[in-house]
Amino acid sequence: MSYSQSWLTRPFTERSTQIFLGVLFLAVMVVSVLHLVMPEGSALYVSSYTVTLLGKYLCYALLAVAVDLVWGYLGILSLGHGAFFALGGYAMGMYLMRQIGDRGVYGDPTLPDFMVFLNWDSLPWYWHGFDMAWFAFIMVLLAPGLLALVFGFLAFRSRVTGVYLSIITQALTFALMLAFFRNEMGFGGNNGLTDFKDILGFDLRTDAARLGLFIATGIALAVGYVICRAIVTSKLGRVSVACRDAEARTRFLGYRVERVQLFVFVVSAMLAGVAGALYVPQVGIINPSEFSPLFSIEIVVWVALGGRATLYGAVIGAIIVNYAKTVFTGIMPDAWLFALGALFVLVTVFLPKGIAGLLPGLKKKTDDESEAPTSGKEATA
């Protein structure tokens, strides 16, 4: 990679990023074209059910990239990223609820159905503003970002790292799950938010809206990937790796480790929030189960299977595991967790670098190519 380039353009000069973006673009294009052009019933036709399913995988992929950014490059094993994903999802869900308007079961023009059902007579203060898309979309970034900022500030300032941090992140997402289960919180309790109708004026149940969401998710994944790549190939990325491998040493070099950790953690939480926000309109519901500790652990398994500290590995892992999950839970639902466990064990034993480790020298090659030839190459060859 080139050290003298601007941090924003640097990812585009990398072979691995070019390949990733190319493959993603092609995949999204092919799916869209097959969905639009092929007649229904043709073997090549992609149903809108499949389009939405793939869109869901892409959301998970973006979430996995966010986790890989903090785990792979910063060494922070977050077992609570589901919380940021769910918060982004709830922000989107609140917007979609407000879009229902008087088309709800109870026909109240402002109050969502569950509030009418609970005999509430007015909107809680934190629901205001969510009828405006721009406000909701800002909250998609802000809500997870703020939580990560406060949580990270407290944790990193106290130099909580390693397993202790992982445990606290688990506690964080578990606490939020319990809180969101409560009806008094005003987020629909255990039913969550559902029965969505429109997004930005488009009917969510139409094929066009579903395809649009799928493409939007593809774009979000591409942008998120490039942002992460820009961070990890920047000097800050190398400082992150330094924090991961020798935190005390980094501190003695004059870097404020806790601020580096905080910055990257907040960026990661926001990306997870975006993933959640795109997930909700595609699956049509958001409820507190997204906060469950198990889900957060599952994300980590995707990243571990795909290969840590590569970013594209996280994408591969998320898609493969979730595809396997779809297939398995269809055939024999009870066997899924065993299959996941077996997959995890097998990959850990035989592929310590994950599935990405199988890709032949993708990362190394880019480094060698773009580096100016130096005397070191000949001398060490």
Place this chain on the structure above:
Amino acid sequence: MSIMSELTHRDRVFDFLTPTASPVDVRHGPILYLEDVTVSFDGFRAINNLNLTIDDGELRCIIGPNGAGKTTMMDIITGKTRPDVGSVWFGSRHNLLTMNEPDIASLGIGRKFQKPTVFEALTVFENLELAMATDKRVLPTLTARLTGEAKARIDEVLTTIGLTDLRHREAGILSHGQKQWLEIGMLLMQKPRLLLVDEPVAGMTEQEMERTAELLTSLAGKQSVVVVEHDMGFVRSIARTVTVLHQGSVLAEGSMDDVSNDPKVIEVYLGEGA
């Protein structure tokens, strides 16, 4: 009312307005000054009433048996450990006891650990790049681009530590001695005023030791260097002034010959077969 007039006086300069990161003031001679420093861990006095002065540009060796408090002393200077009592000054302006590790590092105190700690997943070049004295806040680091000047500086240090040929290899593949040099190189990139070097030749071969001695002596004068070392032959080859620590305080100080003839030193340290 009087407070208001006090606060609005134009000629008043508040302490918090004067920059604290001003250059080190060594007009009075010493660059490092430790006075009556004591620190205890669970009742054990690791440092006991320690007084130590290092002059600007000096190369000082500190020796002492295990548990004499050498590493703890380094921890205190770099801000890792806070003493129970005493004062530690860097130049005559900076009270190190009020500062944290990154601040002390950016002030110009570099530290080399006993066990070589380099960033093994990064290349030799990148290790030096990260160590470079520059704006180390988060956003400037994110947008940082390598300038020609910085690259020249890295190349210069690579030559000094003799790792030019290995610049684009991961630091993890380096030999033990090479890692030690890389770490010294990282210290040089910080452009420190004071270098603290903990056991630089532990586990080195004869030739590597000689090169390290050359390296350290060439640094003295430009920087102040404090070397903590066990290897007496090595200390003899570089030392001008030697300080002997024993049970957390200074036992003797002087030239290598003076110190090694001191009966107290012979008793506690050299007498033990060294």
